[in-house]
Amino acid sequence: MQKQAIFQSKLLPYALVAPQLAIVLIFFYWPALQAVIQSFLLQDAFGLSSTFVWFENYIELFKDPAYFEAVVRTFVFSFAIAVSSLSFALLLAVMADKPLRGSMLYRTLLIWPYAVAPPVVGVLWIFMLHPSLGVLSRYLRGLGVDWNPLLDGNQAAGLIILAAAWKQISYNFLFFLAGLQAIPRSVFEAAAIDGARPMRRFWTVTFPLLSPTIFFLLVVNIVYAFFDTFGIIDTMTRGGPGTSTVTLVYKVYSDGLLGGNLGSSAAQSVILMVMVIVLTGIQFRFVERKVTY
Amino acid sequence: MVEEEGFRRYVAHAILWIGIAIVAFPVYIAIVASTQDNALIANGQMSLLPGGHFFEVYYKTIFVGTSGSTREPVGNMMLNSLVMALAIAIGKIAISIISAYAIVYFRFPFRMAIFWIIFITLMLPVEVRIYPTYKIVADLHMLDSYAGLALPLIASATATLLFRQFFMTVPDELLEASRIDGAGPLRFFWDTLLPLSRTNMAALFVILFILGWNQYLWPLLITTRDDMQTIQVGIRKMITTTDALTEWPIVMATAVLAMLPPVFVVVAMQKLFVRGLVETEK
Numbered sequence: 241m242q243k244q245a246i247f248q249s250k251l252l253p254y255a256l257v258a259p260q261l262a263i264v265l266i267f268f269y270w271p272a273l274q275a276v277i278q279s280f281l282l283q284d285a286f287g288l289s290s291t292f293v294w295f296e297n298y299i300e301l302f303k304d305p306a307y308f309e310a311v312v313r314t315f316v317f318s319f320a321i322a323v324s325s326l327s328f329a330l331l332l333a334v335m336a337d338k339p340l341r342g343s344m345l346y347r348t349l350l351i352w353p354y355a356v357a358p359p360v361v362g363v364l365w366i367f368m369l370h371p372s373l374g375v376l377s378r379y380l381r382g383l384g385v386d387w388n389p390l391l392d393g394n395q396a397a398g399l400i401i402l403a404a405a406w407k408q409i410s411y412n413f414l415f416f417l418a419g420l421q422a423i424p425r426s427v428f429e430a431a432a433i434d435g436a437r438p439m440r441r442f443w444t445v446t447f448p449l450l451s452p453t454i455f456f457l458l459v460v461n462i463v464y465a466f467f468d469t470f471g472i473i474d475t476m477t478r479g480g481p482g483t484s485t486v487t488l489v490y491k492v493y494s495d496g497l498l499g500g501n502l503g504s505s506a507a508q509s510v511i512l513m514v515m516v517i518v519l520t521g522i523q524f525r526f527v528e529r530k531v532t533y
Numbered sequence: 534m535v536e537e538e539g540f541r542r543y544v545a546h547a548i549l550w551i552g553i554a555i556v557a558f559p560v561y562i563a564i565v566a567s568t569q570d571n572a573l574i575a576n577g578q579m580s581l582l583p584g585g586h587f588f589e590v591y592y593k594t595i596f597v598g599t600s601g602s603t604r605e606p607v608g609n610m611m612l613n614s615l616v617m618a619l620a621i622a623i624g625k626i627a628i629s630i631i632s633a634y635a636i637v638y639f640r641f642p643f644r645m646a647i648f649w650i651i652f653i654t655l656m657l658p659v660e661v662r663i664y665p666t667y668k669i670v671a672d673l674h675m676l677d678s679y680a681g682l683a684l685p686l687i688a689s690a691t692a693t694l695l696f697r698q699f700f701m702t703v704p705d706e707l708l709e710a711s712r713i714d715g716a717g718p719l720r721f722f723w724d725t726l727l728p729l730s731r732t733n734m735a736a737l738f739v740i741l742f743i744l745g746w747n748q749y750l751w752p753l754l755i756t757t758r759d760d761m762q763t764i765q766v767g768i769r770k771m772i773t774t775t776d777a778l779t780e781w782p783i784v785m786a787t788a789v790l791a792m793l794p795p796v797f798v799v800v801a802m803q804k805l806f807v808r809g810l811v812e813t814e815k
Contacts (some may be wrong), residue, residue, distance in 0.1 A: 245705035246638050247718040256635035257647050260628040260688055267685035268654045271665030278665070332552045335545040348800060349553045354810075355795035356560075357747035359765045360788050363772065364559040367566065367785065373577040375562060409556060411810075418811065438541065467660045471749040475769045489660045493750070496664045505664060512661040520656050 272513065278506030290503075297507040306483060307491070307508075314487040317401060318465035322458055325405035329412030330454075334442065336413075337420040347417065354410040358471030365403035366476045389477070393484025396477045400485050403476065404469045411464075412457055419453030420446070459523045466515070488512060560792065567591070567786035574781045586782065594786040599771050607787050610764040615794070617682045617752070617763055618745035622738050624687035630730065633696035634722055638708075648697075655690040659751050667754050677761045682752055686745075691813050692737055699733050700726070736809035739802050743795040764791045 279297050281290040301307050336346050356364075368376045371388040380387040389395040423446065431441045470489050473479060479486040479494055486494065492512065496505045562581075566574060569584035595608040635641075636648050659666065666685055675681030703726065711721045752763045762770070768787045773779050799806050 243637055243701065243705065245708040246640055247708075247721075249639060249718060250641070252718060253635040253639035253641045253644070256631040256639075260632040260651060260693065261647060263628065263684065263688040264651055264654050266669065267666055268657050268662070268688060269650075271662040271669055272657050274665035274668070275662055328552070332549060335548045335552075338542070338545050340542065340545055340549075346549045346553070348803060350549075350556060351803075351807075352796050352799050353556055353560075355743050355747075355799045356792050357749060357765050357795070359749050359769055360791050361559075363768055363784060363788050364563055366772075367781065368559055368562055373574055373579065373781070375579055375581065378577065406556070406559070409552075414807065414810065467658060470660065471765070474749075474753075475772065492660070492663060502664075509661050509663070509665075513657065516658060516661060517656045 275506045275509040275513070278502055279510045280503075281506075282503050283501075293503070297501075297503040298511075301504055301507050301511075306486075309483070310486050310488050310491045313397070313485075314466060317397070317404070317469065317487060318462045320401045321404045321408065321465040321469070322461035324401070325408040325461060326412050326454070326457055328405070329409050330416050330450075332409070333413050333416035333420055334446070336417055347414075350413050351410045353407055354414075356407060358404075358407065358468050359475045361403050361407045362472040362475030365399060365406070365472075369399055391481055393481050396481060396485050400469065400473055400476060403472050404465060407472070408461060408464060412461070415453060415457055416450070419450050423449050456523070459519060463516075463519050463523075466512075466519075488515075560789075563785045563788045567594075567782050567789055569782055571780050571782050590782045590786050594783050594790065599780050599783050605759040605762060605767060607764060607767065607790055609760060610762050610767040610787075611790060611794075613679075613682075613761060614746055614763040614765070614791075616679055617748065618742050618794075620679060620683035621686050621745035621748070622741035624683060625689040625692050625741050626734055626737055628687060629689045629692035630696050630727075630734070631722075633693050633700060634726065636693075637697055637700040638718065648693075651688070651693050652690050654688055659686065663750070663754065670755055676755050677758045681755050682748075682761075682763070683745075686748065686751060689741075692741070695733065695737065695812055696730065699730060703729060732805075732808075733812075735802075736805045736812060738809075739798055739805045740809035740813055743798060746795050 280292055280294060282293040282296060283290045332350060336343055336350070340346070366374075366389075368374050369380075369387070369389060371377055371390055377387050386392075387395065389399045427445055427449070428441060431445045436444065466487070467489055469487060470493065473485050473487065473490050477485045479490050488508070489512065492505060492508045495501070495508070565581060565583050566579060567590055568587040569579060570586055573579060573584075594606075595611075596606050598604045598606045632647075632651060636644060670676060670681045670685060673681075675684070707725055708721060711725055716724065747765065748763070749765045753766050753769070756762050756766060764787065768784065768791060771779065771784045771787060
């Protein structure tokens with residue numbers, strides 16, 4: 241698609257794209273290229289010289305059990321966060337879509353957590369569930385749970401998933417509500433006239449009609465769980481106890497922070513890049529089919 | 534309308550209020566904790582009702598900071614966050630709207646190549662190029678500066694796409710009319726296109742301001758000086774690994790202050806926020 245009415249100018253268009261192009265080349269492409277190049281190099285212990293080693297960094301990485309664990313953990317986190325947050329948000333959206341009094345107020349009261357930054361989410365939840373002073377930990381211990389997410393890796397992982405899912409409820413709720421409101425009311429009426437009970441109406445009518453929204457949100461939630469949980473993890477557990485809450489992004493960060501192996505860190509970045517490309521590709525293919533301009 | 538029987542309606546109301554309670558509870562606890570005495574909280578005896586230390590805690594948080602080694606008034610952190618968020622939001626909108634203008638309203642060599650170069654940055658979030666980007670910013674001597682905080686983040690494929698999409702819907706007659714009036718490309722942009730883009734810019738600004746304010750990984754990497762910390766980074770540094778030294782009322786007051794601006798924006802500008810969110814995700 242192109243505009244018919246245009247301006248003639250040789251230099252002006254370049255001047256207009258120059259600022260964005262400069263930022264993109266200096267801060268996006270150049271570092272990305274550096275990461276790709278680094279991932280094929282091996283530095284000596286003093287960082288003085290480096291040799292080209294083909295895929296050795298990648299091979300080392302795949303042989304490293306810690307990396308494999310981080311991959312599995314990231315996928316488990318993503319799945320758990322997406323499923324729990326999506327199902328709770330869908331329940332709320334279906335309720336808020338009913339003709340209820342005060343539905344605008346409900347929407348306002350449910351969407352604001354979108355604005356809470358991940359590190360703050362981490363701080364809020366670790367405070368509530370802190371082993372020695374958390375207000376909720378008291379009740380957990382009262383129930384006989386040996387609660388200490390700072391020592392127990394599984395509890396720490398559960399806590400991260402809980403906090404990350406909590407933050408994402410508002411986003412999912414908003415998009416589910418929009419998706420529900422786009423379904424013509426007559427469809428529900430037809431199903432009701434046919435005698436379908438509400439639960440049946442939901443599973444046979446609403447849910448299938450909502451599947452594009454569900455798929456879209458699934459991708460968005462996975463991307464969120466991959467990248468935006470960094471702040472939550474960093475304020476809550478800093479990857480610990482041990483490495484039980486280290487995700488792929490957290491591993492790139494912490495491996496590099498220790499000033500460790502540059503080549504390995506670069507290889508990890510490149511693998512993440514490939515994952516983003518795949519996820520964005522899926523998202524765009526889907527969006528193109530759904531939205532027509 | 535499918536009529537809901539009374540009982541089902543009550544169930545819906547109840548579920549929504551439970552949802553609201555779950556969503557609000559952590560924040561309620563933070564507000565309550567920020568008004569209490571640290572000793573009480575440290576003993577695990579925090580009350581679930583607000584205490585009487587509101588003014589004392591918030592005064593200390595905003596103007597003094599914690600007593601630890603990284604003492605820095607949170608007021609200053611908020612200022613840093615504000616500068617960064619505004620620079621990111623305004624910068625992204627400014628450079629995106631002019632590149633979209635060039636791509637839509639001009640024909641020039643490499644036009645589509647440039648469009649794709651901008652577009653592909655969608656797939657290069659800062660998380661996948663952390664250390665090489667850090668190195669470039671360090672080489673440019675931009676560590677611990679506002680430029681270093683904002684510049685590497687202000688490219689925006691989404692905003693460029695959005696403005697491109699919008700410009701395509703602007704009728705060609707407008708351009709022809711202003712050309713008859715003797716307007717050149719810059720005049721047309723300034724007098725016609727910008728005023729038409731106001732709502733789009735506002736919706737985008739709301740989303741980008743929140744994203745900018747909530748940045749974490751990047752400021753964490755490139756700020757080493759306490760007086761350049763943003764509030765999101767500052768709050769993490771307040772939680773010391775030796776729990777006994779963490780001043781929880783101040784941490785919680787900082788959490789509340791960190792939430793305040795973006796939450797206010799969402800609630801006060803809800804229409805623009807929803808519009809911006811839906812548009813940027815397309």
